[in-house]
Amino acid sequence: MLIVADENIPLVEAFFGDVGEIRRVSGRTMSAGDVRDADVLLVRSVTRVNRALLEGSRVRFVGTTTIGTDHVDLGWLEESGIRFSAAPGCNANSVVEYVLSVLSLYAERCALNDWSRLTVGIVGVGNVGGELAEKLVRIGFSVKLCDPPRAEHEPEGANTFVDLDEALACDVVSLHTPLTRDSAHPTFHMIGTQELAGLNAEQLLINAGRGEVIDSAALCDRLGHANAPLVALDVWEQEPRINPELVDRVWLATPHIAGYSLEGKVQGTEMIYQAISKFLGLPARKQAGQFLPEPALSKVSFTSSADERAAIRVALRACYDPRQDDGRLRHAMRAPTDDERGAAFDRLRRDYPVRRECSSLKVQLKGTSKSLQDSFRAIGFKLKI
Numbered sequence: 001m002l003i004v005a006d007e008n009i010p011l012v013e014a015f016f017g018d019v020g021e022i023r024r025v026s027g028r029t030m031s032a033g034d035v036r037d038a039d040v041l042l043v044r045s046v047t048r049v050n051r052a053l054l055e056g057s058r059v060r061f062v063g064t065t066t067i068g069t070d071h072v073d074l075g076w077l078e079e080s081g082i083r084f085s086a087a088p089g090c091n092a093n094s095v096v097e098y099v100l101s102v103l104s105l106y107a108e109r110c111a112l113n114d115w116s117r118l119t120v121g122i123v124g125v126g127n128v129g130g131e132l133a134e135k136l137v138r139i140g141f142s143v144k145l146c147d148p149p150r151a152e153h154e155p156e157g158a159n160t161f162v163d164l165d166e167a168l169a170c171d172v173v174s175l176h177t178p179l180t181r182d183s184a185h186p187t188f189h190m191i192g193t194q195e196l197a198g199l200n201a202e203q204l205l206i207n208a209g210r211g212e213v214i215d216s217a218a219l220c221d222r223l224g225h226a227n228a229p230l231v232a233l234d235v236w237e238q239e240p241r242i243n244p245e246l247v248d249r250v251w252l253a254t255p256h257i258a259g260y261s262l263e264g265k266v267q268g269t270e271m272i273y274q275a276i277s278k279f280l281g282l283p284a285r286k287q288a289g290q291f292l293p294e295p296a297l298s299k300v301s302f303t304s305s306a307d308e309r310a311a312i313r314v315a316l317r318a319c320y321d322p323r324q325d326d327g328r329l330r331h332a333m334r335a336p337t338d339d340e341r342g343a344a345f346d347r348l349r350r351d352y353p354v355r356r357e358c359s360s361l362k363v364q365l366k367g368t369s370k371s372l373q374d375s376f377r378a379i380g381f382k383l384k385i
């Protein structure tokens with residue numbers, strides 16, 4: 001059995017070495033020739049999986065080690081009898097930690113002593129948005145949830161969810177929808193000129209869903225006018241050849257790495273390993289946990305003299321500080337041509353440093369308040385009181 005896998009999927013050899021022969025190829029440039037004699041194909045979000053890639057090949061199973069599936073022609077795979085599996089939720093916690101870190105930076109920028117005074121509108125309340133909402137509520141934030149598909153289909157939907165306008169009126173708006181064009185509630189350019197016109201300088205807009213959910217030409221234009229909101233973008237239209245002018249105009253710019261914790265990546269590989277094992281009728285004995293190394297930073301300690309709010313900031317940013325990714329992307333955008341900038345964007349993702357989730361860090365709190373302990377727990381740190 002031949003397994004063709006994107007060269008940037010971690011631990012393919014460790015998980016699949018005894019399932020078949022493995023051939024690594026570039027996900028960005030993967031062609032029909034690369035996959036013709038494959039039985040199994042493993043991709044990331046950068047490979048378009050469709051008739052052009054697979055027709056005439058031996059491929060019977062496609063797995064994407066990602067949450068998003070907009071790069072895959074699901075209809076064509078089904079018609080062609082090719083089994084498909086994604087990795088729902090694999091890196092949801094990583095994205096949530098990205099948003100929490102952005103929120104902590106924003107609160108600091110606004111000189112807000114208590115970050116939980118910010119209201120947060122979450123658009124798209126699935127694995128990522130749902131986990132974000134749960135953590136924010138536990139910390140004490142007020143959240144508004146916008147998810148029309150869920151609002152329509154769930155019995156309590158009308159009471160739980162708000163419409164997009166209401167979510168867009170919050171201090172912070174965080175987008176976590178999939179990219180859809182033909183659904184009942186399409187998200188392609190869901191945030192366009194009109195929605196952007198309604199946002200103001202007292203607001204923060206975060207997009208860690210898919211770049212095409214925001215009309216980026218309209219955003220670039222809005223950011224050139226008065227009273228514009230602050231914007232944090234992790235995802236972009238036309239990746240990897242993103243608009244350098246837009247990078248210049250946003251507050252925080254990261255190269256589609258919100259989901260790039262080591263835990264998130266390894267869980268993605270593990271979920272596809274489980275799906276393939278089931279497809280082939282093989283036992284799935286390997287688990288992500290056995291491949292996670294000891295974290296570089298394993299413990300921090302705060303005493304009763306710690307400023308409680310600063311303690312959360314310090315611990316959160318010890319795990320992940322988006323300003324480092326922002327600096328690297330801005331530097332990469334100095335390259336002179338579109339091609340070079342695109343290659344640099346992909347390099348930043350390929351050579352991404354090891355980033356561990358908050359659950360890998362033990363936090364010792366001596367003589368601190370119960371509410372601080374609850375907030376640390378809500379974020380996901382391991383506590384030692």
Ligand SMILES: NC(=O)c1ccc[n+]([C@@H]2O[C@H](COP(=O)([O-])OP(=O)(O)OC[C@H]3O[C@@H](n4cnc5c(N)ncnc54)[C@H](O)[C@@H]3O)[C@@H](O)[C@H]2O)c1
Binds near residue numbers: 178208210259260
């Ligand atoms: N930046 C990153 O690194 C990163 C990482 C993981 C996922 N993502 C993106 O985030 C998306 C969401 O991930 P998830 O795991 O939460 O997916 P999910 O499928 O669990 O949830 C998506 C939610 O969005 C809702 N939705 C659909 N259309 C909507 C609309 N028009 N308005 C509001 N809500 C709508 C759905 O009903 C669903 O509840 C993924 O599809 C992927 O594109 C990005």
Ligand SMILES: O=C(O)[C@H](O)[C@H](O)COP(=O)(O)O
Binds near residue numbers: 045046065258
């Ligand atoms: O959909 C996802 O899971 C994320 O967007 C994922 O982090 C994308 O990463 P990639 O597959 O491009 O490495």
